[in-house]
Amino acid sequence: MIFQFLGTSAGEQYPAFWCRCENCRKARERGGRNIRKNSCAWISPNIMLDFSPDVFTQAEKFGIDLTDLEYLFVTHSHGDHFNLFPFGWRYLNPKIALPPSKDAVAARFTPLKTLHVVGNHLVCRALDERLVQKTGFKLEDCAMRLHQAEPFRENTAGPAGYIPLRANHMEHNGEKDALNYILFLNGKTILYALDTGWFLPETYEVIRRFQYDLAVVEGTFGYGAEWESHMNFRKLEEAFLLFKKDGLLKPGASFCASHLTPHFSPIHEEIAPVLADKGITVAYDGMKLEI
Template identity: 35%
Template sequence: MKITFLGTGAAEMYPAIWCQCENCNKALKEGGRNIRGNSAALIDDDIMLDMNTTCFMVAANNGISLASVKHILVTHPHRDHLAPEMLKWRRMKPGQDQLPFEPQHDGWSARYTHLPEVTVYGSDSVWMAMNQVNTNLFSFGGYDTAAHFERIEDGAEVQCDDFSFIPVRANHKKEHAHNFILIRNGKTILYAVDTGGYSEEMLTLITSKKYDCVIMEGTFGLGFYDKKLEGQPDKEYLTGKGHMNLQKNLAMLRYLTKMGCWKNEPNFYITHLCPHFTLPHDDYQAMLEKHGIKVAYDGLQVNL
């Protein structure tokens, strides 16, 4: 299994698009791994985790085509994770991909080559958000988008081709949000963005698996430290809502290790980073590597 990070920033991105604070200015000046689009990921070449407006440019800048994607797993409908209008650009008039190159330009289409059918998986909240943008994203007039939608339920495993995934109910905001346990070819990962913790049931589900890799959001980083949690069992850190900070990331890493959830050595990445609570990449990685946490960056590929 290959994981490609197609974005590792929070909603405001990194640097924040309207900010000139110390972190944002340093990221802008130094560039490279400090520049983060909205969070998304690609598994092998056919599974996307979230679809926002920036992930396509991250892919293109790293020489990656998303034309082979067959499955899009959507965590929740917030705009930095779901941009339904991007499906419009799959439109093609029937037969356009069968014509010689020059005649194709006698009529407009968003594409002129064949695409595999893509399934978008999400909650009712995701479906509602997609319909608010456009009620016919999956049947765009006389155009073929080669896409359809399937609803998912908390804890109900979904079998797709040669992989399966389990939606884990996240504790984010009022909208229904999911994290995903994804299993393919003997490899198991947890992709956990936009949650501040879990219910007892969902935490039990998470710890029932052994992982090759865990990818967890670290939005609030060095902020929102909760002194009331000092000395408490790690499990107590994982019951909140909203977003994770470093305090919770460390607790999650310790708890997974305590519960025997690693197939081999711990392999723990953080993503969805806000510039106002996390340091620029190299500084943050230097701080966290002693704790066994790896800081993901846009374009990073991890082979399991």
């Protein structure tokens, strides 16, 4: 199966929206893999991790048809990972007969498979408020179902088994509601840990029970800040060494860094070879992995 990164930046993107520092300027000048949009990923044929604001543009750029999407795992409600706006456009008024007459008004005129959204209580509440409470839609008319995930409660969504993990990442009112996911799919095991901060002890206890074909871990602040809510390259390398020590990476597994800010992660073409020497793959937008 193919795992493809559609975005690999942190919230402010890379180059940062409003910054002209050296890294941001270099990224604009050189383009290509140095340009990062907000983090999200696609697993063929129908699974996504996070739903960032640029996702439709990125999907078109990389040849992915998002109308195939059936299972969406959302890590948390921060705007760089979860964009509510496009979901309302899934609504199909059941009173409209198909094919539609020319005076019919709707954003969708074709059937869709049900989209199962797995997320924490804030993600589920935001979708329910936006689609059901405020707009008066029925979720089935948006071809959607919500599945509230609780930390460490193992469950399944279609072909994927999953364990939500408690991230060390403030989401709302100082609460650590953000989730990371372990996914079990087609005999493969994937860890998706953005935004995570250094692993909480109870979270690492669960992570270490499995061996991974792919681990995606944030390197957010690069050579910069030491924060609780986000990792930098020092913590990323420490995580990689810990995974190696504990034998968590299967032979041939990729340990990938994503969710990078320009402040202070160097541009991709400078940092990728440096981290590759240490065994860490720096992801870039559009990067495909066969796992």
